[in-house]
Amino acid sequence: MLDDMLDYLEKTRERPVWQPIPDEVRAAFNTPLLTTPMSLPEVHELFMQQVLPYTVGNTHPGFMGWVHGGGNPVGMLAEMLAAGLNANLGGRDQIPLEVERQVTAWVRDLFGFPLGASGLFVTGTSQANLIGVLVARATALGIEMRRNGLTSDRRRLVAYTSTGAHCSIAQAMDVAGLGTAALRMIDVDDLHRMDVKALEYAIAADRQQGYTPFFIAASAGTVDVGAIDPLIALAEVARRERLWLHVDGAYAALAMLAPDIAPLLAGIEQADSIAFDFHKWGQAPYDAGFILVRDGVRHEATFSAPAAYLKRATRGMAAGSPWPCDFGTDLSRGFRALKVWFALKVYGAAHLGTVISHTCTLARQLEQHIKREAELELLAPVTLNIVCFRYRCKNADRVNADIVVALQESGIVAPSTTTVRGVVAIRAAIVNHRTQAKDIDALVTATLDFGKTFT
Incomplete structure (x- = not known):
């Protein structure tokens, strides 16, 4: 079980950020309480097949939906x-x-x-x-x-x-x-x-x-x-x-x-x-x-x-x-x-501070990328690590909400939506220590692709 979780963290980038839960998997959790025991390996296999693949995905470097930390293996072992x-x-x-x-x-x-x-x-x-x-x-x-x-x-x-x-x-x-x-x-x-x-x-x-x-x-x-x-x-x-x-x-x-x-x-x-x-x-x-x-x-x-x-x-x-x-x-x-x-x-306090600085640097890179793209619009000043923007188009609220769902279901990146001064915004909160510049590029590229598809 420990090896599986260490593998999970090591290979997190190889999986989708998030994926919809199949009906049959959800139905598996609508069963009565067992009266006879199962073996530990059997229950762990259920976890591997039915629980682990269908989390919200905040350990993934492409998770930018809410201000969720990415966790760390040292903390897992301490738990x-x-x-x-x-x-x-x-x-x-x-x-x-x-x-x-x-x-x-x-x-x-x-x-x-x-x-x-x-x-x-x-x-x-x-x-x-x-x-x-x-x-x-x-x-x-x-x-x-x-x-x-x-x-x-x-x-x-x-x-x-x-x-x-x-x-x-x-x-x-x-x-x-x-x-x-x-x-x-x-x-x-x-x-x-x-x-x-x-x-x-x-x-x-x-x-x-x-x-x-x-x-x-x-x-x-x-x-x-x-x-x-x-x-x-x-x-x-x-x-x-x-x-x-x-x-x-x-x-x-x-x-x-x-x-x-x-x-x-x-x-x-x-x-x-x-x-x-x-x-x-x-x-x-x-x-x-x-x-x-x-x-x-x-x-x-x-x-x-x-x-x-x-x-x-x-x-x-x-x-x-x-x-x-x-x-x-x-x-x-x-x-x-x-x-x-x-x-x-x-890790030391200095290293954790470096991680915080890095996420803010990535946010500023995203801000500059948005400003270079005519199809995108920055909706709020970037103070720290949260970037709110949208795809410019007619029916922008509906289209941007659709873009976010499409991004989440793609498994590439997972931002969320919020409302900034009355308009729907794509909100990217960069918190995970695993996130890199290539994840920021993937967010922008996918947003532009889906934006063109929906307009």
Whole structure:
């Protein structure tokens, strides 16, 4: 099984990026629970024939559809070790927790956070964004709100993010009980960054109407075009207005590893919390999200829950407090940190930064290629590694949507679609460390070929 997966990664370019699932393969997963066992080789053969060929394909260098990392073989092997240990990282005194704490310390230093900052591995940035909202909510309303509930406080909290922000910000407001209507969507400028003047106006208007502003969610790498909000200016607004500044850096926050890209993130060190994923630009296998909070005391106070079965001690297995379960909602937690720890040890931070820089270089090459082709049109500035463009023609929305489906079904390359200023765009997110210039050329050539076919 291990050899097959190593072969899979080694030969990934020889396969299509993605291929439609045959009806008979899909039907094979509509069978009742077995009462008699099968042998391990038999089940593994089913995996090889019915599962492995029909994934979304984000390990392939031609995958450019969404911001999915490509994974790495070191992380895969580390996952095997973690599964063998079967460690529960909710708490207790164990070295796996020290591994997570070491990664937290590395992250804290990377972003210039103080020694008292706290961090936690989570499923992904969606969960990390929720934690950011919850800590900010507890800070605004007081920890007693955990016992008395939101209805005990008459203040109406409101938050702010840009129209380019990820939907998980609104979802976090919903789950936190504040409601999506309490999230103000601020317009963006020509570079798709949050408009600071519009933000200041919205805060003033809300205060005048009796609302209580408490939270700004800035984006470091927006989901559609990869824009970075003006973090320094937003930090100044947050400080002046006494609001919590959270940065959704799902993929771009780790650009701090790349010396040539890191200056674009100036101001991120002033955030109150940062959410990001190691499984995107960090190339760790899924899942490995992370939340970093400047004030670890506030973070712990938001989630810690005393219980007899969680009683702490200074000796024995109940030592080592505080535990990760004091900083989030999960008591049962897998050893996510090990694959990240292995990758940082084996590859080194500098090499991972080089990978990030390379994907941005490829994006700029794609941008220039698009500008040279009269049939193609660039739809948004290229800040990082996301390129949005379209084929020029009549009925462009329909044709470009058809082109993307055709590209995906071809198995050559797999971009996705999004909407940029009201028009359908072909969106190429270059994240995979395996992607090369020839994959960029293949995307352009195939787009032009399909465009001519559909018009």
